[in-house]
Ligand code: AMP
């Protein structure tokens with residue numbers, strides 16, 4: 001069966017949650033952070049919780065759109081290449097000049113871009129149409145009424161809405177707010193995310209490795225991914241596989257976290273799956289199998305308030321327990337945590353862009369689970385990387401996309417068209 005064909009219902013295991021159902025349940029449980037007024041410079045990456053309107057008309061005064069000469073259009077109506085009009089230059093007005101300039105009939109005033117248009121002037125002759133004279137200027141082309149003039153209110157009228165609530169403050173939006181005279185805006189701030197990696201095998205990169213141990217990559221990766229998604233991220237590496245240690249380690253972070261993420265310790269059973277064991281006791285975190293590969297074992301819930309299991313916070317803090325294998329953790333982050341970070345800001349703009357592309361080689365996928373295969377997207381072609389094991393991090397560094405293989409497909413041939421998610 002090729003992609004796009006009708007799904008075979010029997011191919012989907014009903015004991016698994018679908019990716020969509022799981023994501024919907026997560027987003028339904030996330031309440032947006034309280035809005036706060038932040039200085040403009042600190043508001044970058046935050047999401048507006050108010051509309052921003054123009055305090056004054058933009059621009060607030062008639063000004064020149066070019067460097068040249070302010071004139072009366074009637075005075076230069078006869079100007080032509082072979083019969084220039086020559087006018088005396090009576091002054092100069094630069095951007096920022098707040099003096100009262102008035103243009104006398106039959107004269108010109110040198111004017112710079114952004115400078116206030118002198119009273120009685122109704123056009124600007126660009127310097128390129130002239131000889132650039134200082135005392136007298138020869139004008140070789142007629143300028144119509146309003147030529148190169150930026151009229152007051154031509155960009156926005158006073159009170160006009162320039163940015164609406166829900167807009168993310170990227171550089172252009174910061175510029176709009178500043179241009180509207182705002183030094184602070186009311187926004188939902190960047191969520192504070194704490195990433196805890198668990199496992200007795202974890203060693204900090206930079207420390208020597210002994211057999212049986214590995215360097216911790218997840219806490220760095222997930223914290224970086226959270227920052228990339230606009231969060232403020234902190235990492236706490238190597239929480240030991242000690243059932244008594246997990247809750248206190250989480251509790252320590254509650255006061256300064258809007259979102260907690262653990263990696264590891266949630267496999268399908270076994271006394272070493274300490275995250276699952278510790279959180280299960282609280283009863284507020286649900287562990288599910290999601291119909292995807294990688295990333296089947298997932299956990300999500302809210303911990304605190306009220307001291308359940310010794311964990312307390314003023315309001316509940318959402319927690320994701322991601323699988324330990326790095327590729328599973330990464331894919332799970334992109335599928336579930338990234339949209340949750342947006343939801344904490346009252347936004348829904350962080351799902352990965354999806355495109356269609358042609359496979360350059362065949363792919364395989366387990367029946368009943370949706371595969372996300374690391375791949376290189378190049379224009380309209382997508383090449384699956386070899387080494388798709390969840391622990392195989394070597395090729396993760398080459399991937400710029402994930403090929404989506406639907407639940408009901410077990411193999412797709414080269415040249416098939418597939419959905420591809422573009423990685424940030
Ligand atoms: P777990 O989910 O704890 O059973 O871990 C599954 C696999 O992921 C094991 O091979 C772990 O060694 C590996 N793993 C767990 N945590 C990390 C981490 N922070 N960095 C790299 N690999 C990890």
Ligand code: MG
Nearest residue numbers: 199264265324
């Ligand atoms: Mg572990």
